[in-house]
Amino acid sequence: MKYSGLYFVSNPSTNIDASLSTVNSLIQGIETSFQNATRKQTPWSLSYRAFRDTIPPGYQPPTGADGKPKPYAHSYQHLLHLSSLSPNRTYVFAQPLAQQESIASIPLRQQDAHASILRYQCSALWTPRQILAVREGTSYSGGLCTIQIGELRATREGPQSGAVLSPGVVVCISTTLGAEDAENHMNSGYDTTENGTAMDVDEEQVDIEYAQTVVRDCWSKIKDGRDLGRSEIREVMMAPVTTGKKSQEQEAMVRMWCDALRMRG
Numbered sequence: 001m002k003y004s005g006l007y008f009v010s011n012p013s014t015n016i017d018a019s020l021s022t023v024n025s026l027i028q029g030i031e032t033s034f035q036n037a038t039r040k041q042t043p044w045s046l047s048y049r050a051f052r053d054t055i056p057p058g059y060q061p062p063t064g065a066d067g068k069p070k071p072y073a074h075s076y077q078h079l080l081h082l083s084s085l086s087p088n089r090t091y092v093f094a095q096p097l098a099q100q101e102s103i104a105s106i107p108l109r110q111q112d113a114h115a116s117i118l119r120y121q122c123s124a125l126w127t128p129r130q131i132l133a134v135r136e137g138t139s140y141s142g143g144l145c146t147i148q149i150g151e152l153r154a155t156r157e158g159p160q161s162g163a164v165l166s167p168g169v170v171v172c173i174s175t176t177l178g179a180e181d182a183e184n185h186m187n188s189g190y191d192t193t194e195n196g197t198a199m200d201v202d203e204e205q206v207d208i209e210y211a212q213t214v215v216r217d218c219w220s221k222i223k224d225g226r227d228l229g230r231s232e233i234r235e236v237m238m239a240p241v242t243t244g245k246k247s248q249e250q251e252a253m254v255r256m257w258c259d260a261l262r263m264r265g
Contacts, residue, residue: 001241001249004174005215006260008234011168019151019166025226026149030140033221037142044148046134048261049079051118051126073097078258079115081108091254103251130263131155145218148172173215208240236260
């Protein structure tokens with residue numbers, strides 16, 4: 001299986017040049033620390049939209065023990081396209097309050113139509129929160145890890161749209177564990193029976209702590225000696241996956257990215 005950790009390096013100025021400077025500094029860290037790493041020719045890309053449910057009219061917040069109103073607990077819906085995860089699919093991640101989360105995928109070509117339905121036809125229920133993108137991300141492979149890096153760009157839709165800003169830089173570090181490495185990524189957690197039906201392979205005993213150590217050690221080497229200024233770094237690790245199912249790995253990856261990118265509040 002593939003295990004990943006994600007690092008969000010904030011850009012307090014939101015200036016694109018500042019994010020590009022951070023990307024260049026971290027790329028120097030990659031190329032200095034991992035001199036045998038290969039830079040991939042094909043860039044990776046990301047698009048992300050977040051929607052938050054609206055507060056119902058007339059809602060009266062309950063009062064906490066301190067006598068102050070409790071903040072409203074929101075539900076969220078995320079749309080995530082990550083080219084390295086699936087070049088032709090967009091993942092819809094629903095986080096309803098007090099209900100089970102769910103993830104579904106739709107064709108990439110339907111992404112804008114789905115977002116438009118939420119934004120315009122369901123505007124009484126859902127409010128757009130943010131739109132983020134990585135256009136020309138850079139990838140390196142070598143040793144135990146694959147590294148993706150890119151600057152995030154934030155845009156607004158409608159009459160309040162303005163200059164494109166960059167809230168920060170994302171670095172995703174992945175390492176391959178277990179049987180998938182031995183099969184050179186061809187099996188992807190499934191075996192196939194004679195009639196073509198997918199059959200789950202046996203559960204892998206994966207050492208998650210070891211995987212996290214590999215990811216953190218890689219990140220430590222990348223940022224060692226790099227001046228990141230006043231940037232804050234947020235780490236988000238992929239949730240453990242207990243089976244060899246590729247779909248569960250993908251869902252864990254979607255949750256990790258959405259958790260890292262979602263605007264707090």
